[in-house]
Amino acid sequence: MNLMVFGAPGAGKGTQAKFLVEKYGIPQISTGDMLRAAIAEKTDMGMEAKQYMDKGGLVPDSTIIGIIKDRLKKEDCEKGFILDGFPRTLKQAEALEELMNQSGKKLDKVLSFDVPDELIIQRIAGRRVCPKCGASYHTEFNCSQVENICDCCNDALIIRKDDNADTVKNRLENYHNQTAPLIDFYKKMGVFTQIDGSQKLMVRKSLIWLQKRCLVRYKKSL
Ligand code: ADP
Ligand code: ZN
Numbered sequence: 001m002n003l004m005v006f007g008a009p010g011a012g013k014g015t016q017a018k019f020l021v022e023k024y025g026i027p028q029i030s031t032g033d034m035l036r037a038a039i040a041e042k043t044d045m046g047m048e049a050k051q052y053m054d055k056g057g058l059v060p061d062s063t064i065i066g067i068i069k070d071r072l073k074k075e076d077c078e079k080g081f082i083l084d085g086f087p088r089t090l091k092q093a094e095a096l097e098e099l100m101n102q103s104g105k106k107l108d109k110v111l112s113f114d115v116p117d118e119l120i121i122q123r124i125a126g127r128r129v130c131p132k133c134g135a136s137y138h139t140e141f142n143c144s145q146v147e148n149i150c151d152c153c154n155d156a157l158i159i160r161k162d163d164n165a166d167t168v169k170n171r172l173e174n175y176h177n178q179t180a181p182l183i184d185f186y187k188k189m190g191v192f193t194q195i196d197g198s199q200k201l202m203v204r205k206s207l208i209w210l211q212k213r214c215l216v217r218y219k220k221s222l
Contacts, residue, residue: 001026001080002105006182007113009171010124011197014136016113017084026080029071031064033084033134040131053162056170058088058178065095072099088179093186110186113197117172124168128157141200 001024005013017028035053038046045067049059068086071077087093100106115123126139130150137144137157144150148157162171186192 001109002083002100002107003080004083004086004107004110004186005113006110006186007197008115008117008120008175008179009168010120010127011113011115012123013084013113014134015142016111016197017082018135020082024080024082026082027076028082028084029068029077029086030084030134031059031067031086031088034067034071035059036134054167056162056167056174058174061089061091061095064088064092068092068096069099072103087182088174090178090181090185093182107186107189107191110192112183112186112192112194114194115197119198120172121165121168124163125165127160127163129160130155131158 003020003024003026005017005020007013014028014030014032017030020026021028035046035049039050039053040046045063049063052059064086072081083096087096096107123138123141126141128137128139128144128148129135130137130153132153132155133150135150135152136142137150144157149155150157183192
């Protein structure tokens, strides 16, 4: 199954993609995570990309398409994948179509998370991320179990360099001007699904947690 999570920065694409990884056992392909890994490794590509990312701009299409082309060739993508943060321009979407056609694959679904800009700004202001696994938390809406520590790897959480008020404005502008037109592209392909992305994850998470706790108690009492 070949999926894509789509939406504005901070709409929750990465968080939802991680749920889908667990559910379907296929890899999450996040261009943002791959670029941040290249920056951490100080590769030439990473250093070039950093200049765009720090300002909230888009990394040039040719760089991004090159990264995706290499990544989709890997063996773990054979059973399917979840694209996260790619494509972000029409040119990238067209390149993806070409790549998929060449390898006889097709995109099954685009899951688009619809979140109003005001909420995006709030979400990004409180976002904390794990530098190791890329998991994303929020100081109010999606707290880690121990403050500022990743639930999965125990690493200290950080604030991403591009998660500041100025940069967010640019990123939202880029989303509306360059990425949102892809909605029509994928609607025409018949794979587009819109989801309300504005619900609080915390509420859902605590419900699941409560259900689990009740179940454990119930089993113990038997
Ligand atoms: P968010 O969804 O919060 O913006 P990402 O991790 O997806 O975060 O992206 C971070 C940054 O990486 C973007 O602002 C952009 O500079 C760069 N980037 C990621 N994916 C792409 C892409 N497909 N095309 C161009 N730039 C990208
Ligand atoms: Zn982690």
